[in-house]
Amino acid sequence: MTEASAPALQQSLFLKACRREKTDRTPIWLMRQAGRYMKEYREIRARMPFIELCKDSDLAAEVTVHAAHTLGVDAAIIFSDILMLVEPLGFELSYGKDQGPRIANPFRSSADLARVRPVQPHDSMSYVFDAVRKTRRALRENVPLIGFAGAPFTMASYVIEGGGSKNFIETKRLLYADPAAFGALLEKITTATIDYVNGQAAAGAQAIQIFDSWVGALSPDDFRRHVLPHTRRLIAGITPGVPTIYFGTQTNGLFPMLRDLGANVIGVDWRVELDAAWTALGDVAIQGNLDPVVLFGTEAEVRSQVRRVLRQAGGRPGHIFNLGHGVLPETPVENVLALIDEVKGA
Numbered sequence: 001m002t003e004a005s006a007p008a009l010q011q012s013l014f015l016k017a018c019r020r021e022k023t024d025r026t027p028i029w030l031m032r033q034a035g036r037y038m039k040e041y042r043e044i045r046a047r048m049p050f051i052e053l054c055k056d057s058d059l060a061a062e063v064t065v066h067a068a069h070t071l072g073v074d075a076a077i078i079f080s081d082i083l084m085l086v087e088p089l090g091f092e093l094s095y096g097k098d099q100g101p102r103i104a105n106p107f108r109s110s111a112d113l114a115r116v117r118p119v120q121p122h123d124s125m126s127y128v129f130d131a132v133r134k135t136r137r138a139l140r141e142n143v144p145l146i147g148f149a150g151a152p153f154t155m156a157s158y159v160i161e162g163g164g165s166k167n168f169i170e171t172k173r174l175l176y177a178d179p180a181a182f183g184a185l186l187e188k189i190t191t192a193t194i195d196y197v198n199g200q201a202a203a204g205a206q207a208i209q210i211f212d213s214w215v216g217a218l219s220p221d222d223f224r225r226h227v228l229p230h231t232r233r234l235i236a237g238i239t240p241g242v243p244t245i246y247f248g249t250q251t252n253g254l255f256p257m258l259r260d261l262g263a264n265v266i267g268v269d270w271r272v273e274l275d276a277a278w279t280a281l282g283d284v285a286i287q288g289n290l291d292p293v294v295l296f297g298t299e300a301e302v303r304s305q306v307r308r309v310l311r312q313a314g315g316r317p318g319h320i321f322n323l324g325h326g327v328l329p330e331t332p333v334e335n336v337l338a339l340i341d342e343v344k345g346a
């Protein structure tokens with residue numbers, strides 16, 4: 001039997017919820033559960049740059065497993081970054097101290113298409129597959145491992161802007177001025193991403209999350225015409241039987257279209273009531289949706305907001321508790337532990 005099909009894993013709370021089966025309690029994990037809010041992570045990062053840490057499969061596995069086991073969450077996520085895939089695509093990636101990602105040679109026009117390379121993930125991303133194998137081996141047998149990648153639009157926004165963005169002016173400028181070049185870029189990213197996430201599943205990841213963190217910047221019409229077909233192709237290309245989570249923020253206006261993506265689980269942020277989101281999204285599992293900034297409040301407030309989210313889920317099968325976006329760097333660890341304790345005790 002392959003590890004991925006081991007009964008303890010397949011009967012885990014998280015994978016049952018992905019399949020919308022009834023569970024004894026609501027499973028929980030947290031986006032960015034391994035990161036700067038943890039002392040042990042800051043100590044490792046003091047010794048080495050972020051990209052080096054991602055490429056050291058032993059340390060990457062250790063960071064994932066340490067976070068999952070100390071928090072006692074119901075799933076672990078590979079320690080990496082959505083932007084790592086841009087390197088083999090032909091972009092020069094760096095992370096400044098306490099800054100987000102920077103790309104030195106951004107994509108700005110159709111002339112740049114020629115330098116976007118096809119990716120052979122088994123060569124260029126083998127360090128991630130090694131990390132998946134090592135992490136899977138070290139995790140408890142009932143804790144599923146989530147592999148991940150960025151969605152085509154969110155990835156394109158980084159390579160076009162050259163980093164994070166507020167208004168996505170360069171991204172939209174290209175989309176409106178040369179939709180064919182924009183489409184060709186998304187096509188190349190999508191093809192590379194399919195092979196990349198399937199490689200993670202083959203190495204031992206039990207589920208795949210697609211991060212579309214910035215998709216909420218698009219109008220519904222632009223999303224439908226220029227982005228949705230690529231995202232749907234990505235999800236359709238994921239190995240059958242591997243549950244897929246599609247996560248975005250500020251996606252309320254896109255809900256009717258997200259039903260067509262083919263994902264098993266949709267992640268929603270706190271800008272929408274969980275029960276309203278579920279009604280709009282229909283027959284899917286739902287992941288979310290506590291505001292990560294609630295964790296900066298009192299413990300009593302954290303616990304009361306957890307109960308509110310659980311009330312909204314209303315005991316429907318297929319709720320995976322999570323934040324509406326990642327844990328922020330300055331978050332008090334005690335409140336993260338209180339959050340998890342409240343979900344588990346409910």
Ligand code: 1CP
Binds near residue numbers: 032077079080
């Ligand atoms: O130590 C450091 O200084 C680096 C901080 C850091 C970390 C811990 C970055 C830089 N990435 C990560 C890890 C990471 N990134 C994980 C694995 C850890 C876990 O979840 O436990 C994952 C799943 C990601 C995914 C990721 N990277 C997303 C999607 C999720 C989200 O938060 O929206 C995005 C948008 C990124 C880009 C990125 N990488 C790093 C930063 C600070 C950012 C965001 C920058 C921006 O605002 O544009």
